[in-house]
Amino acid sequence: MFxxxxxxxxxxxxxxxxxxxRYKLSIVLVDKSYDVCNGSSKANSAIVHGGYDxxxxxxxxxxxxxxxxxxxxxxxxxxxxxxxxGALIVAFDDADLKTLEMLLKRGIENGVPELKILTAQETxxxxxxxxxxxxxxxxxxxxxxxxxxxxxxxxxxNAAVNEVKINLNTEVLNIEKKDGIFELFTNKGEISTKTVVxxxxxxxxxxxxxxxxxxxxxxxxxxxxxxxxxSTGNLVKHVIFQCPSQKGKGILVTPTVYGNxxxxxxxxxxxxxxxxxxxxxxxxxxxxxxxxxxxxIPFNKTIKTFAGLRAESDRKDFIVEEAPDCLGFFxxxxxxxxxLTSAPALALYMACMILNKLPAQKxxxxxxxxxxxxxxxxxxxxxxxxxxSSDSYKKIICRCEQIxxxxxxxxxxxxxxxxxxxxxxRRARAGMxxxxxxxxxxxxxxxxxxxx
Numbered sequence: 035m036f037x038x039x040x041x042x043x044x045x046x047x048x049x050x051x052x053x054x055x056r057y058k059l060s061i062v063l064v065d066k067s068y069d070v071c072n073g074s075s076k077a078n079s080a081i082v083h084g085g086y087d088x089x090x091x092x093x094x095x096x097x098x099x100x101x102x103x104x105x106x107x108x109x110x111x112x113x114x115x116x117x118x119x120g121a122l123i124v125a126f127d128d129a130d131l132k133t134l135e136m137l138l139k140r141g142i143e144n145g146v147p148e149l150k151i152l153t154a155q156e157t158x159x160x161x162x163x164x165x166x167x168x169x170x171x172x173x174x175x176x177x178x179x180x181x182x183x184x185x186x187x188x189x190x191x192n193a194a195v196n197e198v199k200i201n202l203n204t205e206v207l208n209i210e211k212k213d214g215i216f217e218l219f220t221n222k223g224e225i226s227t228k229t230v231v232x233x234x235x236x237x238x239x240x241x242x243x244x245x246x247x248x249x250x251x252x253x254x255x256x257x258x259x260x261x262x263x264x265s266t267g268n269l270v271k272h273v274i275f276q277c278p279s280q281k282g283k284g285i286l287v288t289p290t291v292y293g294n295x296x297x298x299x300x301x302x303x304x305x306x307x308x309x310x311x312x313x314x315x316x317x318x319x320x321x322x323x324x325x326x327x328x329x330x331i332p333f334n335k336t337i338k339t340f341a342g343l344r345a346e347s348d349r350k351d352f353i354v355e356e357a358p359d360c361l362g363f364f365x366x367x368x369x370x371x372x373x374l375t376s377a378p379a380l381a382l383y384m385a386c387m388i389l390n391k392l393p394a395q396k397x398x399x400x401x402x403x404x405x406x407x408x409x410x411x412x413x414x415x416x417x418x419x420x421x422x423s424s425d426s427y428k429k430i431i432c433r434c435e436q437i438x439x440x441x442x443x444x445x446x447x448x449x450x451x452x453x454x455x456x457x458x459x460r461r462a463r464a465g466m467x468x469x470x471x472x473x474x475x476x477x478x479x480x481x482x483x484x485x486x
Contacts, residue, residue, distance in 0.1 A: 084098075
């Protein structure tokens, strides 16, 4: 019997699991995939949004601004790369300039600091590769970039260290409530729990509708991306947005925390909740649209394309609440952008709701930190200790990213365990470089095989 069962191991579910692990509660985190962070949380824009875009008085606005404030400290605790580089929302005509004024007003109402409108020349002066034909830009100084999959994995690892049980390859097929207890019927047997948190991403409507007549619908919206190699890292200095539309924040051009350039996404309403395919026409559209913002983008240096899905609910806001007709069942649903930024604040909000239902004391032995497996994030004494502990730290496996066997072995020894090349890639960056694992792939498979 668990106190809390969390369905969905993306950024939202892992954030909630880690926040609740501060308390004397028995918690299980389940996901139907073979790994955490295997859905939208691994395939998004990696932006920590400032908070000027969400409509005031929405949960999106509330959690965005608060999440932006605390996420840098969270990344420090968990040894996850984060950079507060600022954003420029560029205007191409007078209508766009009016949109910038609206966003500035909205941001001020939301309590967003460090916002100001720049002239065209002021914008070009601070980011010279921006299209010289722009009319101006809104500067958002608190916007940042992060590695979303590393943050999600770090949250899961830290939750596991703090005694959260993580059940992967576990699909919830049905839920029943009897005598105040929920029974989760899964492909791996039953789970009994006092409360349920539904953080199932694009599938959250299906989970909710198993137990509640207060129904909602989630339609996935697909966005495709391109990643350029690290030789392009100085192309832009800020996150470059175009003015947002009803479909989203538009095509962006941004550095990543590792020095690549990320471009995208487009926005396509689809019906298949597992369709993450890319297509030539969409990628060509992304190239044309991005080139309107930034001059001379070297698209020939693209090393990977991918797609992610946004959980668009019919309620137009995050759904973070207890189901009115099924007490003890809590939704964290419809978490589209700015979901990544919002996750820490949303998790705290959800934890408060759970603790009102299940009062629990804080643990005295909660571990709030986690070390990265990567040598580049260790201090000199930690690095020397690792290098002296094993010759595996002197054996380069991934030449593009300069990742050693020791770093991979450390990364795959932690709960939740990596079982695939993709799992290693997201934890240790082996295979993330220009060759995308063509040279190190077989070595990684061998390391995984020997670790079983």
